[in-house]
Amino acid sequence: MTVQSGSETRLKILLTDGSSISTREILYDLGPHHTVDILDANPLCLSRFSRLVRRWYRCPRFGADPHGFLRCLGERLAAEKYDVLLPMHDEIFLVARVREALEKKVPLAVHDFSVIDRLQSKLQFLKICQDLQLPHPETRVVSSERELNEWSEFPSFVKLDYGTAGQTVKLVHDQSETRAAIAKFRELKLWSEGTPFLIQRPSEGTQSVFRGIYRRGELVSQHISVLVMRGVGGSAVVRESAEHPAVVEHMRRFGKELGCHGPLFADYFYDEATQTPSFIEANPRIGDIANDFFSGQRAGQHWVDVALGREPSVAQSSRAKVRSHSAMLVVMSRALDGAGRQQLFRECMAQAAGSGVYENSEEELTRFRDDRLSVVPYLWVTGRILARPSVAQRIVGNTVANYSLTAEAAERIRRIPTAELVAALG
Numbered sequence: 022m023t024v025q026s027g028s029e030t031r032l033k034i035l036l037t038d039g040s041s042i043s044t045r046e047i048l049y050d051l052g053p054h055h056t057v058d059i060l061d062a063n064p065l066c067l068s069r070f071s072r073l074v075r076r077w078y079r080c081p082r083f084g085a086d087p088h089g090f091l092r093c094l095g096e097r098l099a100a101e102k103y104d105v106l107l108p109m110h111d112e113i114f115l116v117a118r119v120r121e122a123l124e125k126k127v128p129l130a131v132h133d134f135s136v137i138d139r140l141q142s143k144l145q146f147l148k149i150c151q152d153l154q155l156p157h158p159e160t161r162v163v164s165s166e167r168e169l170n171e172w173s174e175f176p177s178f179v180k181l182d183y184g185t186a187g188q189t190v191k192l193v194h195d196q197s198e199t200r201a202a203i204a205k206f207r208e209l210k211l212w213s214e215g216t217p218f219l220i221q222r223p224s225e226g227t228q229s230v231f232r233g234i235y236r237r238g239e240l241v242s243q244h245i246s247v248l249v250m251r252g253v254g255g256s257a258v259v260r261e262s263a264e265h266p267a268v269v270e271h272m273r274r275f276g277k278e279l280g281c282h283g284p285l286f287a288d289y290f291y292d293e294a295t296q297t298p299s300f301i302e303a304n305p306r307i308g309d310i311a312n313d314f315f316s317g318q319r320a321g322q323h324w325v326d327v328a329l330g331r332e333p334s335v336a337q338s339s340r341a342k343v344r345s346h347s348a349m350l351v352v353m354s355r356a357l358d359g360a361g362r363q364q365l366f367r368e369c370m371a372q373a374a375g376s377g378v379y380e381n382s383e384e385e386l387t388r389f390r391d392d393r394l395s396v397v398p399y400l401w402v403t404g405r406i407l408a409r410p411s412v413a414q415r416i417v418g419n420t421v422a423n424y425s426l427t428a429e430a431a432e433r434i435r436r437i438p439t440a441e442l443v444a445a446l447g
Contacts, residue, residue, distance in 0.1 A: 031055055032104035032325065035097065035127070039066035039077060040420055041110045042347070045386055045395075046311040048073040050321035052392075058103075060094065067386075067420075070397040083112040084430030087437060088445040091119065095447035098126045105129065105328050107321075111426035113306050114141055115434050115442075122443045130236075130283040130328040132305050138435070140285070140305040141426060143219055144182050149303075153278060155271055156299050158290075159222040164215055169199060172220050179203070180219040181212055183428040188417075190255060211427065224290035224299035230257070231268050231289065232308055234323045234333065235281035240273045241333045242323040244313040247291070249344065250378055252354035253417055259346040259378050262316040262339050265291055268298045275303075284308075284324055311385035316343040344382040348372045349399045356406045356413035365407055 032055045038044050039061030045068050051057055052073025059068055060080045069077045080093035090112065098106075106129040108116040116123065117134040131137070139145040150157040163169050169179075179202045181189035189211055191202035199220075206212040227247045234242040245263050252258030272287060284307035289300040310320045316339035323333040348369075355368055371377050387399040406413050 033102070034058070034105045034107060034325065035060065035103045036068075036107050036109050037083075037094065037112050037116065038109040039063070039068040039074075042067070042309050042350070042386065043307055044068045044109045045071075046309050046314070047107075047109065047307065047321040049388065049391060050310065050314050050319050051325070054322070055325075058097075060097065067398055070394045071392050072394055073392055083115050084426055084434075087115050087434050087442065090115065091442055091445040092447065095126075095445070098123075099447065103127050105325050107324065107328075108306070110306060111141070113137060114426050114431060118434065118437075118439060119442050119446050122446055128328045128330075130324060132235075132279075132281050132283050132285075136279050136281060137305045138431075139279075140303050141431060142182050143180050143302055144217060146300075146303050147219065149275075149279075150300055153275065155275070156297060158224045158299050158301060161220050162217050163220060164217040166200070166203060166214065169203065169220065170196065172199070174222055176223060178219075178221045178223065180221060181206060181428070182216070182218055183426060183431055184211070188425070192255070210429075216428070221301070224292075224301070226290040226292035226297075226299065228255075228257070229263065229265065229268075229289055229291045229298070230260075230286055230308070231265075231272050232284070232286040232310065232313060232320060233272055233276065233281075234284050234307075234320055234327060235276045236327045236333075237282050238277045238280045240269075240276050241327065242318060242320055243269055243272070244310075244316060244318045244320065244339050245269075246312045246316075250346070250351065252347070252350050253357065256350075258350040258354055259344065259382065260312050261345075262312055262341050262343040263291075264339075264341050265296075265298065267296055271298065271300070281305075283327065284320070309385070311347075311383070312343065312345045313339065315345050315383045316340045345385050346379060346382045347385045348379075349386055349402050352403050352406055353413050353417065356410040357417070360410065362407055362410065365403075365410060369403060369407070 034055050034057050036044055036059045039059035040063055048071055056075050058076045059074055060078050062082045081089035083090040106127045117131050117137045176194045179191045179193055193199040193202055229247045232244045233240050245265050246260040247263045248257040249261055250259035285305055286308040287303040289298040291298050313320045318339050326333040372379055387395050389396050
């Protein structure tokens with residue numbers, strides 16, 4: 022039965038990640054109204070530096086130790102009653118395997134594992150687009166370096182089947198860069214000969230993101246933003262809210278066909294001249310919602326409402342042209358692109374002055390007035406990068422390892438019998 026949402030009651034919410042940008046940003050939506058605890062492997066995780074988090078509890082990395090992660094989650098739920106559980110990042114892949122058992126302990130809203138399994142895979146998303154006749158870029162699936170050498174259309178994106186934060190996607194302009202990208206993936210043990218991956222032509226238009234909350238196939242909340250400045254792994258570090266009605270209709274049909282229940286975001290390119298999207302990827306999680314929040318949407322609260330069986334109070338539409346940025350990620354991205362200390366220092370000064378691309382833009386992560394502790398990660402990360410720009414790659418790698426799902430981890434989780442995972446949960 023659906024319950025109408027009235028005055029917002031303070032709830033106790035458990036988030037199963039504290040390292041990702043997604044978790045840091047949802048705190049501004051949920052933290053002022055609810056009591057929030059987090060599970061994370063890293064005692065210095067990003068969201069621990071927040072007055073909006075009550076407690077942090079250490080747990081194993083879900084990809085490296087699925088049984089240990091579930092054991093820790095089960096013990097936390099047994100030790101204290103929570104009103105809602107929100108799996109914030111790729112750990113949703115593991116959580117969905119034990120969804121029915123979890124629902125007996127705490128309300129949550131996540132898609133069926135079969136849906137999540139398909140959406141975590143870029144190859145499976147391509148097949149969904151083909152089946153539903155959704156527009157997508159010219160793409161070829163290859164599984165060997167020999168096949169890759171036959172590709173002659175440049176520039177192109179080389180994309181491994183699994184990965185997050187852009188760590189398994191490389192833009193290449195010729196065969197030399199293509200071979201270098203594959204060599205890097207092999208060196209990092211992200212790819213081996215015979216494993217299928219994508220090579221994809223760029224699409225026309227502006228890179229954009231659709232974000233939605235679904236309730237048993239029905240789209241109940243949505244927001245769209247366009248990329249203004251590209252950052253780590255090709256993600257947006259400066260973005261603006263926008264309106265793309267055709268995309269909303271595509272994603273409404275997408276969610277209905279898959280029976281989506283919970284959050285989902287999709288990346289695409291949007292050609293303003295033809296008002297046509299070209300979908301490149303989708304993820305069965307909430308992603309970065311700060312721009313949604315500043316634009317008048319409360320995706321985090323809507324997700325909580327769906328988990329509790331309430332009717333989400335959806336804003337009629339998001340405000341368009343609302344700009345937001347992540348100052349820390351801009352500095353990190355500039356360092357990864359080879360910027361020197363002086364260039365990075367000038368970037369920090371522009372951020373402080375609110376000039377250039379930062380004019381009339383909301384900061385997504387470091388909001389001193391709302392959460393004074395949020396300044397600590399910015400000072401720590403930018404200070405380290407200003408002292409030694411090359412350290413940026415290590416920071417990104419160590420952080421992403423906490424919450425990302427590799428192909429190896431996905432296969433390991435997929436093979437574990439459900440009864441064994443439920444037993445670990447307790």
